[in-house]
Amino acid sequence: MHAVVLHAFGPATNLSYETVPDPVPGPGQVRIAVKAAGVHLVETVLRSGRAGESLPPQPELPTIFGGEVAGRVDEVGPGVDPSWIGRDVVTASGRPGGYAELAVADVASVHPITIGHETAVAMIVTGVTALQFLDVAELTPSDVVLVTSAAGGIGRLVVQYARDLGAKVIGAAGGPAKVAAVRELGADLAVDYDRPSWAESVAAELGGREVTALLDGVGGDKARAAFELLADGGRYVTIGNASSQVFRPDPETVEKRGLTVTNALMTLLSEPDTRPRYEVRALAAATDGTLTPAVQAFPLAEAAAAHAALESRATTGKVVLIP
Known part of the structure; x- marks a missing residue:
């Protein structure tokens, strides 16, 4: 599959669009053919190599950023109901990262959706x-x-x-x-x-x-x-x-x-246990039209441009990557 990989901390141009092995879903996991992946401001900070007490720990390199993933399940791991295959879903816990054509996630973290992939990926974290x-x-x-x-x-x-x-x-x-x-x-x-x-x-x-x-x-x-x-x-x-x-x-x-x-x-x-119910609320608010996110999309291959635009505050709404 194609993915965007960071091999060295630094500017946005360090993000490399390349071919990597397909991820394989393990026990309790599904594999998602990614239709939209969210980009978060904190990922631009981590990519640069900057650190701070209020930031997540720096990832080990090489790494693929992006946990926010929406798409269609194309394979399931051991112990997962095969009826998940073909369903449109969203998760905030995609691995190895959403900046890719394929990602895996624990089935317990996945939400079925009836809204658009870009809208769903905007709501699962930003919403x-x-x-x-x-x-x-x-x-x-x-x-x-x-x-x-x-x-x-x-x-x-x-x-x-x-x-x-x-x-x-x-x-x-x-x-x-x-x-x-x-x-x-x-x-x-x-x-x-x-x-x-x-x-x-x-x-x-x-x-x-x-x-x-x-x-x-x-x-x-x-x-x-x-x-x-x-x-x-x-x-x-x-x-x-x-x-x-x-x-x-x-x-x-x-x-x-x-x-x-x-x-x-x-x-x-400090309240991580509340996240699942907020995810349900956010997706419901988008589904019934209570909240409508704005999305600015970039092709997956242009992840570096997405990071640069986000860092320069030249974007409006949620930035997403489209494989």
């Missing part, structure tokens, strides 16, 4: 994370919600959820095209946080109202500017730092203003 993020945020219809990185995979789903809940939604993203995408999602206000004084323009548009919940996926200076818009008693919930810059609110300010600061990612990582 799950968005729902977990929202549960931590505990939004209400009376909230004024500011979502940064609102045109990203998670951000778009958060905007949809908050809009349907009845909250007032402000979506911040970088560049006219991304701002237009956020506006099309139904945000009450879509702003370009690459423009100077964007936060001041948000304050002016709110006309005296204040942000009660900040859901931040970008970090850095943009998060700092957004944080200044929070009302006393507001909630600041983070899910990552797409800018690769860290913003940590001043503890004295947080206490003085009665703010709640939560690192949702750390909270979620």
